[in-house]
Amino acid sequence: MTLWIRRKSGSAGSDDESAVRCTAGKKSRMLKAAVFLLLAAGVLFAATKYFGRSNIEIPRVSLEGMHPDVVSLIDRRRRHVESNPLSADAWGNYGMALLQHQRQYEALICFDQATALQPPSPRWPYFAGTILEQSEFEEALARYQKSLSLDHAYVPLLLRAASVLIQQNDLQQARELLNRAKDQPGGAAALVQLMRLSRQNSNMKQAEDTVQSARASNALSRELLLELASMKVAEGQTDEAIALQAESKQLPPAQAFLTDPWMDELQRFDATGAYSSAVADQLRMQGQVKQAAAKLGALARQFPERSRPALNRATLLLEMGDAAGAEKELQALKDRFPGDAMILLSLAYARFARGDQISAEQLLSDAIRLKPDYAPAWMAIAEICRSTNRPLEAIAAYEKAVAATPEDIRIHLSMADLLLSEGQFDEAARRLQDASRIRHDDPSIRKQIEDLSKRLPAATKVE
């Protein structure tokens, strides 16, 4: 085609003829080359088709019983691989969908295939490794080694590979990887692992230096301090160890310093709401209650057969002071899940908040019929009885709550308060004594115990 264009566009004359002859020679060579390339492509295509059909079967999983959204996602991703059998992303994404939905064996096949199709990517062997580390250490290590050869600095990868090496008792190699990770962002977990490995040498000086340097670089974690505490115990310094243990409880776990963006991609393949649920939980913990409620509302709509998203949303509405909204949603939930004691309890809270104590008490009794040792329900009944001037019934309900959860300090204190008001000082002293035996970190609780104790007559003292 190119020749023809040249002849038409060129000027007439001998030069043109020689040019045509010359071009004709080239044409012959190029035609040969084209034929060869076509043949090669044909062979390649046929081979790909042949091997694609015979050896690299696209994994198919039984979808029976799965949620329709999961079925749809897996089916979609599989069809995408069928249409793009040479696409690493298609295989890898199908693997991600399978991994997220508990089909690890099939996911592994996909990741290995994606690795073969896209050798420069460290992510596919990494994902394969995360599956294999739960069953076959050697195979997992092979995948991690491949991944490390492509990205030698990814901290989660270094930590996972080190973890497998430790489980294989190959401590030297593990130490090398951990040393690579420890000074990078998220390396706090590596520091802890190194400390654990060092504990075998009982090098207290080194351990204390490590803790000091972590303290200076804001990489101090709960586990690091506990490691030092363990070494103190081994040296007989138990009191120091106990103090370190107490301090460690105020620190974040080492894992909190770590993020794994590769693994986080799994949330794009979540068809069961597991990730959204976790995100909602996190939002709530961070005080972003409205956003959490919105997230839960979406989950409740997506999974109407589940009770928890809607229940959690309703309790958030209660926290936000929207008792009417909560009551409406909880009533609907109760109609759908009549045997769920948690829903009954929450609905009772909502009714109580709206001033309907009679209905609240009835709901709480229903909850207790379903779960006789439901301490929060007994406690709520006690509070209703108390507010409606029925102290004896309230005391009886408190007793049930204490029997179900003797470790709950709030129940002891509320009960003691009522007993003091009723002049039952011996029993009140007993409750306060039990309360003082339960360890707690809240100074206001200690103050409450002291204040209540002051109301006891001089003859009745808490030991």
Place this chain on the structure above:
Amino acid sequence: MAHAAYESPRLPSEFNSRPNGSIADHLHGIAIPGLAVLLILMTGCFSEAPPLPESQQPVRSEHQAFFEDITDKSGLTAVHRAVPAEDFPMPQIMGSGAAMLDADGDGLLDLLLVAGEPQPVSEGAATARCPLYLQDKEGSFRDHTENSGLIISDFGMGVAAGDIDNDGDTDVCITTAAGARMFQNDGAAVFQDITATAGIGTSRWCTAAVFFDYDRDGWLDLLIVNYVDYFPGSVCQDGTGRRDYCGPLAFSGTVDRLYRNSGGSGQLNVFRDVTLETGLGEGAGKGLGAICSDMNGDGRTDIYVANDMEPNRLWIQQPDGLFRDEADIRGCSTDFQGRPQASMGTAWNDFDRDGMPDIFLTHLRGETNTLYRQIMSGVFVDNTAAAGLGAASLNFTGFGVAASDVDLDGNDDLLIANGRVMRAPFLTPDPSASHWDEYAERNQLFLNIGSGQFEEVTSLREPFLLNSEVSRGLATGDIDNDGDVDVLISNTSAKARLFQNVADRKGNWIRVQAIDPDLKRDAIGARIIVISDQHRWVKEIQPCIGYLSCHDPRLHFGLGETPEIQRILVHWPTIPADIEEFVKPGINGDIVLRRGTGKRISSADSSEPKKAGH
């Protein structure tokens, strides 16, 4: 007023299910597409299939069997009841245990299986009778269930066996998913339910129960381990939206309970809840297994609780009788990498024969079982990998466990009962498969080859490993009194199995019973040290250990080729401390050590302060 009811996402540790064979096996047939394939074909560059991973290789493919399944010929016909239900009631997947005990005092071990689901009886509440089989002199087992009186009304979980009133017979506490029941033995294996007066009333989901004398006053106290605050009817799904049993993350943990026996105050068969006053109320957990022993060598009894997906607790008893959790700083709360594991069964044996017992715990699929080696008194390190116990347990969910010297070579081996808690996703669903087939796994046997190193027996001809079932309880004891250890396994919704030890014997043995005549019972908590010219073995009398199960209270020692025992030391579990020596006791037979008949070698006065709980 608000409360949290958040769904926790399921951990992926159970997600590595796959069909038979290793993942690597299935990958060997996969070719690389495109040009790479062509190149390989053109160059003829075929690589050999890599060898099987080490963890899959049979260790002893040619061997005489270690056990024979004698279930049918023994007369044991009990079938555990757990009827699959739409809401997948969680207790079904966690219970039930088993015990070997001498219920009728004839010197022969009897078999007790904790019942599963109660059945409605005419016009009454649902109840279940716990199967009790009494052994006759011919070695057969007679079904005594109808006459035993061991009746429970909720899904049965565990069993503790011990003499709570010091009258010379074995009483029983059975835990259920909604409380525990105490049964007093009349001496002839007829039990009376004394729960109402025993003071152990609770409606919690109780799991392991252990009789032990925490205050060393001569009366057996009771630890009841509690699991989660369960809401019957809760609905859970697996990661694909299919209904499945809830896991521990769906519920909050609860506090374990310690009950002090008031026998010393003249109140027989009465217990007092001392949980709060002894400090155990300070930490809730999701407990399944327990070890009650002096774990830091200070002469006081401590409590170790194996928690499900939460750090384990080691409650060290302080001089004032208060317990303080020191698991974190003593190296036995999490695995080597600081990860809480799904701990179920427990063993407390000196695997490396260094004179200090070690902790072994069974765990969930995707986790290793874990061996915490005691490196100095009360200090532990996770030694799983070095002991060769890591990879072999990754594909199993371990529950029942016992450490016994199966082949009498002088080292305690490990017997593990396995069974999943979440469904196995099959490649091709089998329409004929039952509900429980998706949870079934085979059992495991690890041989201790010395110094605490283990090798797995994977021969498919070994009867102990043959059946894939949902196994839970595992109890050991010498049922035929022939000098080796036999095994009873309880299976969910299936018949229990009894395995007789038929292993080639590699050495000698002794079986030790330590009795305090004043107490008329086994000296629970006594530490026995067997000493020969070249070796020493340490064990402790505590039959209630493992998973929801109790073993033969007599201690069995494999001695290997040791021809003679020089002496046996007994640390009696009393205040003041009392150690007696018994010399040249003989081998290959029973040795009964009575307190006061040995040579006293140490008796220290103890000026203990007033203790909590008293």
